Amino acid sequence: MDIISIMKIAFKSLARNKTRTFLTMLGIIIGVGAVITMIAIGQGATKQVNEQISSMGTNVIMVVSNMSNTQSRARQAAGSGNLLDEGDVKAIQENVDGVLYVSPVYNTYGQLKYGSNNWRGSITGVDVDYFLIRDLSLEYGQYFYPSEVESGAKVCVIGKTVADNLFVGEDPVGKTMRIRHIPFTIKGVLKSKGASSMGMDQDDIVIAPHTTTVSRLIGQRWKFMTIIVSAISKERIPMVQEDIMNILLTRHNGTTRDDFIVRSQTDIAEAASAVSNTLTFLLASIAGISLLVGGIGIMNIMLVSVTERIKEIGIRMAVGASKRDVLLQFIIEAITISVIGGLIGIIMGWSLAVVLGQTMNWSISVTPWSILLAVGFSCAVGIFFGWYPARKAANLNLIDALRYE
């Protein structure tokens, strides 16, 4: 008999037992849905981390002094500490090959005030190179000049969020706002970068010359500098990292490699994606187990169904169904259950991922390979777990099957 007719028979038989069919399908629906959702969440996290890391800039190297070590050396003589200073910035700029831009970075918080509007903002004190390293472009206005950095001018560039909240409906450029009561003139507004993965608003920033930031806002005593560097190419990064470390070691007497962290964007990206890949794998294996359980559910039901339908098989064979017809009918029933279950699973899993992404504010990413994986797996489950009961059905002795009670 041709395959189309057998398919019709199989479909009819499934339709006749709607509850049983649905319950069997449920295992696959949940399994496939879970795989899709879990992978979507895992992949979303990976994608977001990667995006965030690339939003740091290009070929970026961060230099930080390792505070936990600094504190353990607090009793050492003044001057032998390992806090980074302007001399380090200069040394990196002048003595390390392959460095494109260097900028010190100071961070502080402060109350921002314009007219009667208040905003609590994060202030970053940097050199002009910072804009190039971080790839920050202007919405309008202009950056501050090197001369303004040198002279410690009270100027700044602000992010979109700050502009929107302090200057409602006004053009901030040329206006003066107060940062902790000290007036700063706004030179420009940055282009929006959107929210970061942790929900941090990357546009909620004020960028000012580092000289002014230290002298007016932080104070010499409390300053803690990090250095941001960009290398001329990706290939040069490891060499540049090594050279920076060597310069720091010669400039700071009595320090070890452990006292500084010279980390490239690639290092951070690798560490982060290793974590999120582990997460994806973990989530997918949990989901995979539920898919397997769904498959075993199919086999269970199909086996029960064979036993329950021994007489039906006997009747079919008596009126002319061959072994092949019976085998195919049962396999098609199993495959149909898993394929339809798989399709519903994809829809459910996808919807769940989207809903989760929106309500929990997670980034999700439904990838084609996760769909292929889920569908492939559910088909395989259908054939694998359908084949054994189907064979059992096809090999039944006709007379025994007919006489079976």
Next chain:
Amino acid sequence: MDNNILISVRDLTKSYQMGEISVHALRGINLDIDEGDFVAIMGPSGSGKTTFMNLLGCLDKPTSGSYFLDGINVAEMDDKAITQVRNQKIGYVFQAFYLLPRTTALENVELPLLYRHKMSSKERREKAMQALEIVGLADRAKHYPNQLSGGQQQRVAIARAIVNDPAFILADEPTGNLDSRTSVEVLELFQKLHSQGKTIILVTHEYDLSHYALRIITFRDGKVISDAPNLDVHIASEDLKKMPQLDIEEEVL
């Protein structure tokens, strides 16, 4: 009566292995059945008539001997070919009806056609409806087996048996689950089909029912002990007139 031989059985034996002992269910059967005949196979339980029926119906294979159906030795056929024979040459009517549950009368009748060859569903439907008309159940086509009385279920089974226009109808105790009046009604249907040219083999242990056949073959201990024309053929429709009408209408809707 023409003498076109439909079934020819020579030295047919069947034995089963039951642990250490082998049971000889059939010990050399020789029989010819003509086309258009109406044969009753009689015998007490254990006589081998059911085994013989299984062999005739190609539900089982003989241990030795030959079985020619329409001139072809079925005993030597492979599984695939036998499946074809079951589908196209034989129409079965079983004691317990053997209808598929949760399947309408019409779909049950269509079943053998499904396993035959490519046929449009319209053609299949028409053929199945014709068969249901012959057994007088066209108005019950959409009913499920559990909505039909025993007699009606057996008539659906008979419709299924004739839908493929088989070489013969093989009925195994077709009235075993029916009351006496309904039994005679079923036999009336067989006589009607016979009068239209169908070959019918009726396996029964009820002596009364064998009177509606033209030829009575009796089995005992795996052998044919008598094979003779029925000299006193009863007409089922006549008998029905003499039987009391049942008070209750046995149809369940």
